[in-house]
Amino acid sequence: xxxxxxxxxxxxxxxxxxxxxxxxxxxxxxxxxxxxxxxxxxxxxxxxxxxxxxxxxxxxxxxxxxxxxxxxxxxxxxxxxxxxxxxxxxxxxxxxxxxxxxxxxxxxxxxxxxxxxxxxxxxxxxxxxxxxxxxxxxxxxxxxxxxxxxxxxxxxxxxxxxxxxxxxxxxxxxxxxxxxxxxxxxxxxxxxxxxxxxxxxxxxxxxxxxxxxxxxxxxxxxxxxxxxxxxxxxxxxxxxxxxxxxxxxxxxxxxxxxxxxxxxxxxxxxxxxxxxxxxxxxxxxxxxxxxxxxxxxxxxxxxxxxxxxxxxxxxxxxxxxxxxxxxxxxxxxxxxxxxxxxxxxxxxxxxxxxxxxxxxxxxxxxxxxxxxxxxxxxxxxxxxxxxxxxxxxxxxxxxxxxxxxxxxxxxxxxxxxxxxxxxxxxxxxxxxxxxxxxxxxxxxxxxxxxxxxxxxxxxxxxxxxxxxxxxxxxxxxxxxxxxxxxxxxxxxxxxxxxxxxxxxxxxxxxxxxxxxxxxxxxxxxxxxxxxxxxxxxxxxxxxxxxxxxxxxxxxxxxxxxxxxxxxxxxxxxxxxxxxxxxxxx
Numbered sequence: 233x234x235x236x237x238x239x240x241x242x243x244x245x246x247x248x249x250x251x252x253x254x255x256x257x258x259x260x261x262x263x264x265x266x267x268x269x270x271x272x273x274x275x276x277x278x279x280x281x282x283x284x285x286x287x288x289x290x291x292x293x294x295x296x297x298x299x300x301x302x303x304x305x306x307x308x309x310x311x312x313x314x315x316x317x318x319x320x321x322x323x324x325x326x327x328x329x330x331x332x333x334x335x336x337x338x339x340x341x342x343x344x345x346x347x348x349x350x351x352x353x354x355x356x357x358x359x360x361x362x363x364x365x366x367x368x369x370x371x372x373x374x375x376x377x378x379x380x381x382x383x384x385x386x387x388x389x390x391x392x393x394x395x396x397x398x399x400x401x402x403x404x405x406x407x408x409x410x411x412x413x414x415x416x417x418x419x420x421x422x423x424x425x426x427x428x429x430x431x432x433x434x435x436x437x438x439x440x441x442x443x444x445x446x447x448x449x450x451x452x453x454x455x456x457x458x459x460x461x462x463x464x465x466x467x468x469x470x471x472x473x474x475x476x477x478x479x480x481x482x483x484x485x486x487x488x489x490x491x492x493x494x495x496x497x498x499x500x501x502x503x504x505x506x507x508x509x510x511x512x513x514x515x516x517x518x519x520x521x522x523x524x525x526x527x528x529x530x531x532x533x534x535x536x537x538x539x540x541x542x543x544x545x546x547x548x549x550x551x552x553x554x555x556x557x558x559x560x561x562x563x564x565x566x567x568x569x570x571x572x573x574x575x576x577x578x579x580x581x582x583x584x585x586x587x588x589x590x591x592x593x594x595x596x597x598x599x600x601x602x603x604x605x606x607x608x609x610x611x612x613x614x615x616x617x618x619x620x621x622x623x624x625x626x627x628x629x630x631x632x633x634x635x636x637x638x639x640x641x642x643x644x645x646x647x648x649x650x651x652x653x654x655x656x657x658x659x660x661x662x663x664x665x666x667x668x669x670x671x672x673x674x675x676x677x678x679x680x681x682x683x684x685x686x687x688x689x690x691x692x693x694x695x696x697x698x699x700x701x702x703x704x705x706x707x708x709x710x711x712x713x714x715x716x717x718x719x720x721x722x723x724x725x726x727x728x729x730x731x732x733x734x735x736x737x738x739x740x741x742x743x744x745x746x747x748x749x750x751x752x753x754x755x756x757x758x759x760x761x762x763x764x765x766x767x768x769x770x771x772x773x774x775x776x777x778x779x780x781x782x783x784x785x786x787x788x789x790x791x792x793x794x795x796x797x798x799x800x801x802x803x804x805x806x807x808x809x810x811x812x813x814x815x816x817x
Contacts, residue, residue, distance in 0.1 A: 344392055
């Protein structure tokens, strides 16, 4: 098959997956929680939303939420204009309550504010919204399906992880061209019938167990994912007019839910233990090839997911694993409080003459519930007291400093100095816009030295990197101590240090200059423990020819993420560092 034909096949497969996801969302929007649509703005995304909207009941409420929606806009609160004009407290429903029994659409979800994501996630979990603010106390129902339009361009980006965990379906439209777009099947009547019988659809206990086992085999251990597979399978059965989930329904549901979440196999993982011999009752259930019927069903489910992955239609939905900490920020720098500049935070009570700028809207919202109880003097429309004053607050991302600590001794210099130099240059090439710095510490001979002081200048770094040499003994403990000292200095300057070690974990020079592997190892472990107590994020590249238990143990002592790296280049190192910074190591 030619490259052009292969691309067309991938596009058609992706569009078919997107059509099935839209149908399931129409059948069970609250049960499946929603869908993540990976696509840049364009005809494919617009066509998918138009076709999906045509499947929803005509009275379905559709609400659109901005990525930086304020708390009051999402969960509700005071209608400030009506309150001030009428002189009494007037409550306002939020977007989440307005989307009850409908769809909430978030465009540019990869840029969503964390606080907004937290409110949406709470509503998905509880199926309601608790409003406890500004003198209001109520609970609004909020059962809705969420449509997240993800416009992220690569790994390390994307919507907040806490939302991705709570959305059952994920589709990718990047490979869909205009010629791949086709109208969805007109199933509005079938969807209405499926909604009516959905609650009565059952799943055999044995099949549910097979689905759970298949998820574990694919590296998906989340109970939420298992629940989404079961909901999707029931929706498929209801759409087909069946009152019980069959193997075909289960396989298709596993493709849709498990596929984007399936983890690649770990080459270092030990082989699974052989299963115990079957009991006589289990032996009677064996099929012709010697496997039990349950094993056959589970293997069919796993094969269904693997075939979907092999088709390439789900590739863009399988980014590197990220922690919730990485969502929305894209960098490791801490956030510093500020009263003048940065991203806005919730206002707080204060004196604008002393504590910062006045937040007019926050002040009026604080005063509004008390207007009936306060006398107005001098013809004032609003009675405001000192306790009502609110001041603005902001948060400013702190710059980061990536500190490379490289083993430049005779045993490692020839292997890793080139990679370290290249990684420093690659990171410097894009750190200027993020206000980040890069530093390089080398240890060899009798001690460690700062080869490149923290800098954002690529020209200066290249000049200093040119003359670096390697060779000699391995003072590993001295390198760790030097990294700790430099990290403390950068932290004192308001930067967030991130340490990157390239070493095989073997030292032969102690801190006092004495030679000997035992003393050197004791000093290195002691220095690593002190570094861990200081709480800095770190990444440890094991540069041994094969993964070393000594390097892994040392990385654990310093609290660093361990990466075996017997073969790599500068690009691999720099990409790993960026990803680890986003993950918070």
